Amino acid sequence: MVKVGEYNLLKVIRMVDFGVYLDDGGEGILLPKRFVPTATAIGDELKVFVYHDGEDRIIATTQQPKGVLGDIVKMRAVNVTQQGAFLDMGLMKDIFVPTSKQVNGMRTNGDYLVKIYLDEQTGRIAATEKLEPYLSNEELTVKELEVVDLIVYRRTDIGYVCIINNQHTGVIHFNEIYRNIQVGDKFIGFIKKIYPESKDKDDRFRIDVAAGKPGYNRVEDEAEKILRLLEENNGYLPYHDKSLPDDIYDYFGMSKKTFKMTIGNLYRQRKITFEPAGIKLSAND
Helix, strand or coil, rough: CCCCCEEEEEEEEEEEEEEEEECCCCCCEEHHHHHHCCCCCCCCEEEEEEEEECCCCCCCCHHHHHHHCCEEEEEEEEECCCEEEECCCCCCCCCEEHHHCCCCCCCCCCEEEEEECCCCCCCCCCCCHHHHHHHCCCCCCCCCCCCCECCCCCCCCCCEEEEEHHHHHHEEEHHHHCCCCCCCCCCEEEEEEEEEEEEEEEEECEEEEEEEECHHHHHHHHHHHHHHHHCCCCCECCCCCCCCCHHHHHHHHCHHHHHHHHHHHHHHHEEEEEECCEEECCCCH
16 A cells, blocks of 8 residues: 555556556556656666545655654745745655644744644644644653654743653753754754653653763764864864863864763773873874
């Protein structure tokens, strides 16, 4: 069965002057000529995104949308009407956000965090800015130290609320943030702490999250960055364990604590040496 709003792997069943038709179990779905890969032949299987075009016909494209059904993504409003707003999702047709699905109204050229859903009445994909009904911390699908996908949702007095795996919410505290972030940013993080013993008034678990990966996996990622920067700068960088935290963050995008731990590991692995005013790649590295 063809799934609207998602990627589908479909077989070419016939070719016409204006494109090819893909197998949907019926008359076929058109993939317009401009999106047909070179040398495509009958019987080939193509990965396509399926949605409704401006004339409400199901159509296929090899373009990559900014999100698929179920995704939460940030998109820009390109047109606003009394009925709703149209957001640029990277396709020939924009995605519609009904006025009833907006929080404070949308304006042209504004960026908005929305969830892509399937409208039950029309069968078309649409978007909503009202995310809360889709997020719940009552039944968790994550555990402590698990690596997850994070989306910055909103700022609070203690940090930023982040959406976890498009399902839950957690807080990344200000003292865990080592780079500039804004609503809609996506990055890898991990579950730092879950509080099962003290649920809040809505009977939900509270979750703390952090950016990057936990433990030594996180240090290994930062080590690769430091080694790369050393190689790009002739094997030497004027930073060390006495450098100012702000200087380290501005250049490496990491906290001083992480930097010190990482260069300590690299030194013990004999990949770098410590110089009076910086760090240097080892001669045998």
